[in-house]
Each structure stands twice: as C-alpha cells, then as structure tokens.
Amino acid sequence: MSNSIKLAILGLGTVGTGVINLINDNLDELKRRSGRDIIITEVGTRRQRDDIDPNIIQNSDLMATAASDNVDIVIEVIGGTTLAKDVIMHAIKNGKHVVTANKALLAEHGNEIFAFAEQHNVHVAYEAAVAGGIPIIKVMREALAANKIDWLAGIINGTGNFIMTEMRDKGRPFADVLAEAQELGYAEADPTFDVEGIDAAHKLALLASIAFGIPLQFDKVYCEGITGITLQDVNYAEELGYRIKHLGFAVRREGDGASAAGIELRVHPTLIPQDALLANVNGVKNAVLVNSHPLGQTLYCGDGAGAGATASAVMADVMDLVRVLGSKDSNDQSTNGHHVPHLAFIPEQLSDTPILRAEQMTTGYYLRVHAHDNPGVLADITRILSDAGINIDAILQKPAHKVGEVPVIILTLPVIESQMNLAIEKIEKLNTITDKVVRIRLDELA
Numbered sequence: 001m002s003n004s005i006k007l008a009i010l011g012l013g014t015v016g017t018g019v020i021n022l023i024n025d026n027l028d029e030l031k032r033r034s035g036r037d038i039i040i041t042e043v044g045t046r047r048q049r050d051d052i053d054p055n056i057i058q059n060s061d062l063m064a065t066a067a068s069d070n071v072d073i074v075i076e077v078i079g080g081t082t083l084a085k086d087v088i089m090h091a092i093k094n095g096k097h098v099v100t101a102n103k104a105l106l107a108e109h110g111n112e113i114f115a116f117a118e119q120h121n122v123h124v125a126y127e128a129a130v131a132g133g134i135p136i137i138k139v140m141r142e143a144l145a146a147n148k149i150d151w152l153a154g155i156i157n158g159t160g161n162f163i164m165t166e167m168r169d170k171g172r173p174f175a176d177v178l179a180e181a182q183e184l185g186y187a188e189a190d191p192t193f194d195v196e197g198i199d200a201a202h203k204l205a206l207l208a209s210i211a212f213g214i215p216l217q218f219d220k221v222y223c224e225g226i227t228g229i230t231l232q233d234v235n236y237a238e239e240l241g242y243r244i245k246h247l248g249f250a251v252r253r254e255g256d257g258a259s260a261a262g263i264e265l266r267v268h269p270t271l272i273p274q275d276a277l278l279a280n281v282n283g284v285k286n287a288v289l290v291n292s293h294p295l296g297q298t299l300y301c302g303d304g305a306g307a308g309a310t311a312s313a314v315m316a317d318v319m320d321l322v323r324v325l326g327s328k329d330s331n332d333q334s335t336n337g338h339h340v341p342h343l344a345f346i347p348e349q350l351s352d353t354p355i356l357r358a359e360q361m362t363t364g365y366y367l368r369v370h371a372h373d374n375p376g377v378l379a380d381i382t383r384i385l386s387d388a389g390i391n392i393d394a395i396l397q398k399p400a401h402k403v404g405e406v407p408v409i410i411l412t413l414p415v416i417e418s419q420m421n422l423a424i425e426k427i428e429k430l431n432t433i434t435d436k437v438v439r440i441r442l443d444e445l446a
C-alpha cells in the first residue's frame with residue numbers, strides 16, 4: 001500500500017463539494033493527525049465540472065469508480081436509495097470501506113448493507129447520516145458503550161428547527177423560511193422529508209438501533225411533521241411556559257399493569273419546558289439528549305445540516321478508516337482499533353424487543369378545544385378526562401364573553417395514547433364543541 005489514502009467521492013452536491021473544500025482547507029491538519037496523505041483520486045459525477053482539480057478523475061460511471069483500484073475509501077453522498085445502494089454494495093463487494101451520509105438508505109436497507117459489509121470485512125461508516133456535524137454516532141457507539149440507555153430525545157432535523165425558530169422569533173411565513181433553508185443547503189432534495197418528519201424518522205431509527213441494540217426498523221417509527229403547527233399554538237404554549245420543538249424520541253418502556261413493555265420510536269412536535277436546554281437550541285442547530293445509566297443526562301449540540309457540518313462528520317469517518325487501512329491486517333477487525341460493530345452491539349446479540357404501536361405510547365398532551373361559551377362546558381370536558389384517568393396539569397381560557405367562543409387549552413400529565421384517543425372522541429361528541437380537538441404531545445424531559 002502506498003503512503004497515500006485514496007478517496008473517491010460519489011456525488012458532487014452540497015456535501016460532496018463540502019468534502020472537497022474541507023480537504024483543501026485542512027490538508028495539513030489531516031496529514032499531521034493521520035500520518036498519511038489523503039488525496040481525492042476520483043469523483044463520480046454525471047456532469048463534468050470545470051472547477052475540480054484536473055488531477056482528479058471525473059467519472060460518470062459511478063459503479064466503476066466504486067470498484068476502482070485507484071480508490072481505498074468510497075464516500076457516497078449521492079443520496080436516495082436506488083443508485084446509492086447499488087454503488088455501496090458494489091464498493092463493499094470490491095473490498096472498499098464506505099463512508100456515507102445517507103440516512104434514508106441506512107434506515108431502510110441498513111440491516112442488509114451492514115451484514116454484507118461484515119461478510120466482506122469492510123466498514124460502512126455513517127457519522128454524517130445523523131445530526132450533521134455532531135459526533136453523536138461515535139458518542140453512542142463508543143463513549144457511552146458502558147451505559148444502559150433508557151431514552152433519548154433529539155432535534156434531529158436542521159431544516160425543521162430553522163423553520164420553527166424563524167416562525168416563532170420573526171413571525172416569518174413557513175414557505176419563505178423553507179425556501180431559505182433550501183438555498184442554504186440544509187433541506188433534502190425533497191423537502192417534504194424535512195417538514196413531514198421523515199428525515200428525522202430515518203435518523204431516529206439509526207439512533208435507536210445503536211442505543212438499544214435492535215435491528216433497524218424505520219417502518220415502525222411513528223411520524224408527525226411540523227406543517228400543522230400554527231402560530232396560535234406556539235403562542236399558547238409559550239404563555240404556559242413551554243416551547244414547541246420538533247423532536248425524535250426513542251424510549252425504553254419496562255411496562256407495568258397498564259402499559260406494555262417495549263420501545264417507543266416517535267417523531268412529532270412536542271411541548272417542552274422553556275427552560276430545558278433543548279428548548280433553546282435554535283436555527284439549524286441539532287441537539288440530542290441521552291439519558292443513560294449510570295451516566296445520567298448528557299446533551300450533544302451543534303450544526304445539524306449544511307456543507308461544512310456534514311463534511312466534518314464525513315471526514316471524521318475517513319480519519320477512522322485511515323487507521324483501519326494502516327493496521328497490519330485490515331481484514332482482522334480485532335487488531336485495527338476500529339472494531340465497533342456497525343450498530344454498536346454484536347450482530348448476533350441484537351434484541352427482538354417489540355416496537356410499541358402509537359396507541360401504546362405514553363406522553364403528556366396539550367389540547368386545544370373549541371367550545372361555545374355555555375355554563376358547564378369546562379365541567380363536561382374535565383369530567384371526560386377524569387373518567388379516563390387523565391390528570392390535568394394546567395388549564396388556560398381567555399375571557400370568552402365578547403366572542404362567544406374561545407379555545408380552552410389543557411395540559412395533561414402522561415397518559416397512554418389509546419386512553420387519550422377515547423377521551424378526545426367523547427369530547428368531540430359534546431354538542432358544545434365546535435371543532436376538532438387539536439392535540440400536541442408534551443414531555444417534561446425529566
């Protein structure tokens with residue numbers, strides 16, 4: 001092996017270009033840290049670019065680049081789940097280590113890809129797939145390896161957090177802020193992935209697997225986006241001391257007489273206390289709060305999207321792999337210092353703990369109920385909640401005598417979702433109720 005590490009970058013969008021810039025900017029640092037020259041030998045791109053170093057081969061045949069003898073590590077930043085999967089499988093088959101930022105691909109096909117990589121004694125590194133530049137995969141796979149993780153909660157989509165922050169702080173319209181997030185290179189190629197929570201659900205599936213040692217199960221993540229959040233609810237939440245954030249939760253439930261044992265995987269807007277650190281993570285920043293035993297709560301925060309942040313995570317993986325390639329026998333994963341299993345747990349030890357269905361999950365709630373200003377309305381609503389065993393934590397109602405109808409805002413303590421569904425059904429049947437009940441989940445993060 002020559003002293004140089006040869007990289008191929010497949011895809012020259014925001015992230016691919018960011019990786020090239022990072023390598024150009026920090027070449028000396030990379031060499032001083034790794035003891036090797038790190039050079040890009042090939043890029044896989046459908047469109048020839050004249051702003052690329054002429055020493056770098058530009059190849060429109062991405063499969064050829066993925067298998068090229070001129071390449072040690074393949075960086076996949078094409079995105080999507082079709083061509084990206086083909087090139088990664090081809091690279092693995094040809095003995096290449098892979099670095100990818102592709103959360104959609106890993107969330108949907110990671111079980112197959114990681115097994116294939118293990119079979120071929122190569123690594124598929126994916127720090128850049130979750131929370132941009134925050135080294136959360138390394139933290140959870142390595143730094144927290146001695147802990148039992150009870151739950152984690154995270155702001156794991158930069159675009160969504162940027163939109164929610166700008167709407168709340170500046171009253172800007174949703175569409176304007178989304179267009180800006182696209183210009184800044186934060187949003188997915190299809191931004192509905194960001195605003196409907198799908199991107200966050202991809203990342204949550206990965207985080208949950210390495211937290212609990214379960215196979216990837218993206219199809220079981222309950223997912224709600226931010227498109228239904230109104231400024232009215234944002235303001236009522238603030239008035240009650242809460243802030244609405246779009247969060248992903250992975251929670252281990254031990255179960256008791258009333259609730260089932262299993263794992264909750266859910267992405268949804270959530271009221272959290274205004275003074276919680278997560279409530280103050282704004283703009284494109286992501287943050288992941290991990291509650292583990294015996295460590296307790298730790299919070300990891302940083303830019304969750306954008307060229308620089310993502311390139312930083314891609315190259316951190318490359319630096320790890322440089323050490324793997326530098327070991328005496330890169331096929332012997334026990335000697336190379338980079339032998340953490342892909343999902344942190346030994347594949348044979350992955351557990352079949354069930355993922356709970358939405359109606360089995362437990363959260364607090366914010367309810368906005370529209371009712372006529374008649375005597376006894378509030379009593380009817382609170383009776384239905386108390387009959388369902390739902391504990392009310394706060395109620396807010398503005399004077400209604402001028403308009404005849406006004407929302408009643410109710411905050412509840414945690415309740416099993418099926419109980420809340422039944423209670424809401426009954427409330428909506430009251431003839432004093434004028435509209436559907438708006439519900440947003442609430443979590444004290446304690």
Ligand code: HSE
Pocket residue numbers: 129131132156157158159160186187188194199304305306
């Ligand atoms: N679209 C993603 C986000 C990019 O906004 O978080 C980083 O994964």
